[in-house]
Amino acid sequence: MLSRIKVGPAPHIKAAYSTRRIMLDVMIALVPAIAMSVVYFRVRAAVLITVCVLACAATEWLCNRIRRRPDSLHDGSAMLTGLILALSLPPALPVWAAVLGSAFAIAIGKMVFGGLGSNIFNPAMAGRLFLTASFGTLMTTWTVPGTLGPVQTGSDQMAQMPAVAAANTLPNSPELQAVTQATPLAWSKEAIKGKSPVDTANRMIRPALVGQVGGCLGETSALALLVGGVYLLIRRTITFHIPLAVLGSALLCAAIGWLLKPEAYASPLLHLAGGGLLLGAFFIATDPVTAPLSHRGMVLFGVGVGVLTMLIRMVGEYPEGVMFAVFLMNAVTPLIDRLCRVTPFGGVPRG
Amino acid sequence: MNGTSKTSRAILLDGLWHDNPVFRQILGICSTLAVTNQVLNTTVMCVSLTLVTAASCLTVSLLRHWTPRNIRMMVQTLIIASYVIVVDILLKAYWPEMSRNLGPYVGLIITNCIIMGRCEAFAGSNRPLPSLLDGLACGLGYSLVLLVIAVPRELMGMGTILGYPVPYFVDIWDPWVIMVMPPGAFFTLACVIWLARGLQARKEST
Numbered sequence: 129m130l131s132r133i134k135v136g137p138a139p140h141i142k143a144a145y146s147t148r149r150i151m152l153d154v155m156i157a158l159v160p161a162i163a164m165s166v167v168y169f170r171v172r173a174a175v176l177i178t179v180c181v182l183a184c185a186a187t188e189w190l191c192n193r194i195r196r197r198p199d200s201l202h203d204g205s206a207m208l209t210g211l212i213l214a215l216s217l218p219p220a221l222p223v224w225a226a227v228l229g230s231a232f233a234i235a236i237g238k239m240v241f242g243g244l245g246s247n248i249f250n251p252a253m254a255g256r257l258f259l260t261a262s263f264g265t266l267m268t269t270w271t272v273p274g275t276l277g278p279v280q281t282g283s284d285q286m287a288q289m290p291a292v293a294a295a296n297t298l299p300n301s302p303e304l305q306a307v308t309q310a311t312p313l314a315w316s317k318e319a320i321k322g323k324s325p326v327d328t329a330n331r332m333i334r335p336a337l338v339g340q341v342g343g344c345l346g347e348t349s350a351l352a353l354l355v356g357g358v359y360l361l362i363r364r365t366i367t368f369h370i371p372l373a374v375l376g377s378a379l380l381c382a383a384i385g386w387l388l389k390p391e392a393y394a395s396p397l398l399h400l401a402g403g404g405l406l407l408g409a410f411f412i413a414t415d416p417v418t419a420p421l422s423h424r425g426m427v428l429f430g431v432g433v434g435v436l437t438m439l440i441r442m443v444g445e446y447p448e449g450v451m452f453a454v455f456l457m458n459a460v461t462p463l464i465d466r467l468c469r470v471t472p473f474g475g476v477p478r479g
Numbered sequence: 480m481n482g483t484s485k486t487s488r489a490i491l492l493d494g495l496w497h498d499n500p501v502f503r504q505i506l507g508i509c510s511t512l513a514v515t516n517q518v519l520n521t522t523v524m525c526v527s528l529t530l531v532t533a534a535s536c537l538t539v540s541l542l543r544h545w546t547p548r549n550i551r552m553m554v555q556t557l558i559i560a561s562y563v564i565v566v567d568i569l570l571k572a573y574w575p576e577m578s579r580n581l582g583p584y585v586g587l588i589i590t591n592c593i594i595m596g597r598c599e600a601f602a603g604s605n606r607p608l609p610s611l612l613d614g615l616a617c618g619l620g621y622s623l624v625l626l627v628i629a630v631p632r633e634l635m636g637m638g639t640i641l642g643y644p645v646p647y648f649v650d651i652w653d654p655w656v657i658m659v660m661p662p663g664a665f666f667t668l669a670c671v672i673w674l675a676r677g678l679q680a681r682k683e684s685t
Contacts, residue, residue, distance in 0.1 A: 225653070264656065
């Protein structure tokens with residue numbers, strides 16, 4: 129009888145959360161974005177996503193083998209890193225580059241720091257940054273989604289964009305495999321520089337919501353990302369603090385620019401729907417390892433990501449800044465954690 | 480460490496491998512990171528540093544009985560500085576292009592911790608010939624590591640070696656631009672230290 133009583137330290141009732149569960153939840157939340165990417169970019173998307181997930185898993189396994197550590201594949205974090213990395217890659221990226229980015233993300237971005245929980249930077253962003261720094265042209269070649277066809281390119285709103293219009297006068301020959309085109313954010317950047325009217329960018333708000341624009345695999349469809357984000361919030365895998373702070377501060381910055389100079393700065397809605405802001409706010413900045421622990425810290429962190437992103441988009445040289453913003457804020461996360469230290473319940477307040 | 484207890488062979492092996500200034504003592508890292516993006520620049524840097532180290536060690540050792548202990552660092556710095564100026568002027572006179580490529584890094588040889596370290600740790604208390612050998616060995620050990628870092632960096636980053644295009648790397652390989660940028664130096668250096676120490680540890684344990 130006594131042998132059935134388990135003696136052990138508290139806590140005795142545990143929440144259903146485990147690393148594996150959290151990773152799985154995020155993967156489920158990414159399903160709409162994955163589905164949209166496959167719809168728009170067809171086989172390319174499927175290939176890139178599969179390759180990244182497999183390469184990340186293989187790298188993690190290999191690193192553990194080399195360091196003679198127990199295998200850590202079962203927590204699913206490597207696969208999630210692969211998934212997020214893949215969704216942040218341009219569709220035309222060659223497979224070898226995807227493999228290289230995945231290997232860098234896991235080996236240098238995570239395993240050299242000591243594996244999951246010890247990494248300073250978001251591994252997926254580390255991989256993407258490596259690819260961006262190494263292969264600038266490959267990482268900024270944006271093919272237009274496969275379903276675009278005559279529906280969108282034929283309409284007059286697209287014909288006003290000189291580059292696209294020129295590309296689309298090409299005959300429908302078998303050699304023509306893909307059409308490349310600037311992303312909404314690239315148009316917004318052109319508008320800021322005064323090289324093209326801001327209307328061109330603003331016309332892309334609706335296509336960007338559905339996903340019929342050029343861009344990274346996972347970022348084209350804003351609606352799919354929103355659905356995933358809401359799922360994560362309902363499941364309480366993430367709290368609202370980071371996404372709200374990122375989106376709120378970014379919207380505010382965009383609104384300031386738009387209200388002051390509507391002829392140069394694109395509408396805040398475009399900044400929200402185009403580019404990787406939603407992907408970053410819900411799936412990348414919320415990484416529990418590299419974001420602050422306290423809610424106050426999360427808000428600070430989120431505002432930092434949002435403001436930096438918009439600064440890069442509106443003032444900087446690059447059209448997109450989510451990756452850099454998340455990376456920079458990851459670096460100051462330990463500082464934020466120190467700033468926002470939580471006094472334990474019943475503890476003596478500092479001062 | 481006093482006297483000539485070490486054989487010439489031991490001095491050479493220490494400088495090149497067992498006590499290598501870069502991957503064992505982690506000295507001279509600044510220039511290791513700064514001038515390793517092109518093999519040619521690296522080679523010139525290595526030759527300059529080896530010459531300066533050897534000459535400084537020899538001079539410091541020759542003067543060791545006449546140098547007051549309490550100002551020995553200043554004397555060493557003056558000696559090193561003189562040789563660095565000689566190298567700098569020689570480069571400017573006969574190879575101005577390279578002098579411009581290396582920019583401030585020739586002058587900065589004086590701040591290279593390896594030279595001061597060798598003068599202080601070895602030349603100051605050893606006879607001239609072993610000191611010369613020690614300076615040479617450490618300079619060569621430094622050069623060895625720098626070239627091991629520079630070759631893959633230039634090859635992967637630009638597809639060339641010594642400026643000459645390498646067949647596979649110029650046409651098929653997409654250059655990893657990051658390798659010739661500062662982060663590439665950090666990654667490569669870390670890998671080299673890891674590899675070298677891994678090899679050393681294996682040897683020690685058996």
